Amino acid sequence: MRFYYTLIATFLPAFALAGKSYDTHLRSRHASRAAGLRIRADDTYVPNATVSNGNPPYHRHEHYEGESFFKDWDFFTGEDPTHGNVNYQSLSNAQRKQLAYVKDGVTVLAVDNSSSVPVGGKRDSVRITTKKTWNFGLFIADFAYMPWGCGIWPAYWSVGPDWPNAGEIDILEGVNNQTWNQYTIHTGIECVLPDNNAGIDALASPMGKTCTSSNGANSGCGYQNNNPNSYGAGFNAAGGGVLVHEWNSWGVKIWFFTRDSIPVDITNEQPNPTSWGTPTAAWPSRDCDFSSALYEHSLVIDTTLCGDWAGSAYGDSGCPGTCQEVVANPANFANAQWGVNYISVYQS
Template sequence: MHTLCSLVLLLHPFTTLADTPFKVRHYGRSYTATQTYALKDYFTGDDLLTWDFFSASDPTHGDVNYLTKADAIAKGLAYIQKDGTTILAVDGKSHLKAGESRDSVRISSPKSYTYGLFITDIWAMPHGPTVWPAYWTVGPDWPNNGEIDIIEVKDFISITLVFMLPPWTGRGCFLDTSVASEFTGQQTEHSSCSSSSNDNDGCGVTDSGAHVYGHNFNAIGGGIYAHIVASSGIKIWHFPRNEIPTDIISRSPNPANWDKPVAFWSSLTCNISEHFKDHVITFDTTLCGDWAGNSFPGGIVACTEAVADPVNYALAQWKINYVAVYENFGP
């Protein structure tokens, strides 16, 4: 894996999705061959607290102290709300000295996956000064077995919110620019996905839509992020809460009926089976670090100083409804 943000409105209290008065939308335009998907794994509530808690030093050099499961639960940073929502939070209470790391949580799925359709329902995601949240998948022996960042954001005052979707791989994988009309996101300046190219930027696609991240995402009750990893390529979709396809709600997803994805990495210029293998699904929230810290107004020193103030982390929480993994049994 591989935010200053003004906070004006408070979120409404969570209500169960069954009681949420949002209309759903069923898309009719096809961009993939018809497939049949069967539910393989479904993680919700306490299931997510059975995932692996990462407690080593942050590989991206963020100012965080990732907690073990026992410590995260004891400190109230990993728990289940009464409505069944899983909360993964950054410590928003402790006043720290400048340079001290702040407690946070990073979890990964106990199973690994190579191919499949992955659907995650998120009610709210972390945001605030210095915050660098990510929902991503990664294989062993990074970067040779790949990394896919479904959500990765740095967010500061006066800087446009950008939703990052960049994969990283070993050499020989590229974003196919000839299929740009088949996805809605904006390609970043580089097409090479190699982690050793372009200052480790990957072959990114961005989405600066109205409800892709942070306060605007949370204010409408979040939404769905879905992605497919197949031998033909990798696609990522985002559906705001009021635009979730009915087939996702009924647990019979059919991506052939969905609108264009936000991002698409075609197998024509990247051998998916060669570059993406055995991925675990990961949620984390780091602070500052290599990417967000160096982009922070005033630089890494100013970012590190901001970590000391707990007020910055009042909204630095993942609120996850479920993660579903489907297998493809279609043609």
Template sequence: MVYVNNVGQAIMQVDRWTTLAPGQARNSVRIESYAVFNKGLFILDVEAAPWGCGVWPAWWTVGPNWPWGGEIDILEGVHDNVHNAMTFHTQPGCSLPTPNPKTSLGPNSTGWIESTDCNAFANSNSGCQTVDTSQASYGTQFNVLKGGVFAMMWADDGIRIWFFHRAAIPEDLQENAPQPNNWGTPVAFLHNTLCPTSKIFYDHQMIFDITFCGDWAGTSYISSGCPGTCSQRVMTPSNFANASWTINSLQVYRSPQISGASLALPRPRSLMYLSAGLILLLLYI
């Protein structure tokens, strides 16, 4: 279920060949980093991400004692959704700004703000969520367009998340010399004026996973228009033909110079570059 293909891409997929009995669990993949991060610039080039009824994939980071330490969901969706959801889950005392009542857009972001309270103990742990307006930021069309690049910058003044379609990846990212100042307004931005991010978020591990049903995909299964029940869906392997990650590269830039909007990184002081061939080795749990 985890391997490098013949063109050097890292593949992570679920068991899609075994027919299960009712109530039997389907094997999946969860990969966590041994490395622990405090601030940084995280760049994922992904050609395909899992999707489909009953499927709940995510690329995220999380602290040591959830929700203390915080959680940052960078790429996440369920079922046949077409919009990526970026969500922060925290202890009490952290929120996103109130969106524009006419557009639902944040004042410093291009995504729709769906919820503003990041408190994991409120609102059934919905967190504070920003949804990408692009209908190809998750799901079938995302994969048809060969995915793109996600960038999360965790800096002194807050946490920003960008997404670039394959045809619109900035030149500096293609040259492995990221310049976030040139990327424009992020899709999501958790500013430190409403959330003391330097205190709320710390000691994060990075995670890739593919979950079935669960708190989100399970509770929203019927309303999503998916057939039958989620537990019935899990029994048939052919239902998960699209439940697979195809990763081109993952880069993590760590530098004491990271300070938010003023960040410029011609070459970081410390660079960890995880090629497709190394991601499995360095992120293997």
């Protein structure tokens, strides 16, 4: 059985240093997963309607960290669905090539930075997907650092089967020398937010209101976080941070916490979203039936190079030469690494 996944961006600000402008580069991320989805009754979170304010107490359901991290993720080895210049590696190959390993408790997922490839060639990289799927929950990801740089397109996201019907939530994503993070939702059912997300309490800036996505119209509905510590070099210089997305009958909320502002209840493994204040991004179900639009989601972490977004935006990025020329030089990928402290999934 084969499922197809897609990851698509919202309206894309150009990255030139001369000031902020807006572009409409779109990109899609389809992939097959031959192993299929594993769905069990205890993987499904059902919101408790009797709990006030839609904020049920949470307990930790899954925890990915350290030496046991890789046993719970599948390594995708097919052709990059976004037409990037990458060869995705199996677990055994990635470990042998030092592209997937654990160092001092941090799970590292890297792009090859030692081999020369021809201009227009493909460089080894990694894309992983959780073996389990969920319907609703609280997802906490602590990243020590993330990939960034010219030609690089990293993403941490969740997605369901048969895109866009089961929807997609993009939590950490950008391209090239971008300095801000982008949060996006894609749906298969009709879903359009109010103009400028009117009446939605969120800290980030709205970027598009049409969540409904297809291969021909796939910008999604999203937010731009203008905090320079939210993505790339700024994120890494600040020691990384924590991204949380809560998905329940209310809708979807995302919080971003810099390293020095992580709530104590997260550190103590007793997360209480009601104490965290205004979310960074929010999509309430009053505007879209997210209980129907999003289902059976797995988590995905990947790094591709050039491709439909980083490649098409390269000319506006301030990066040298061409994207294909950058890929050919291994020295350009010293910073192309994910450092994952942990990812936890909480359920009610």
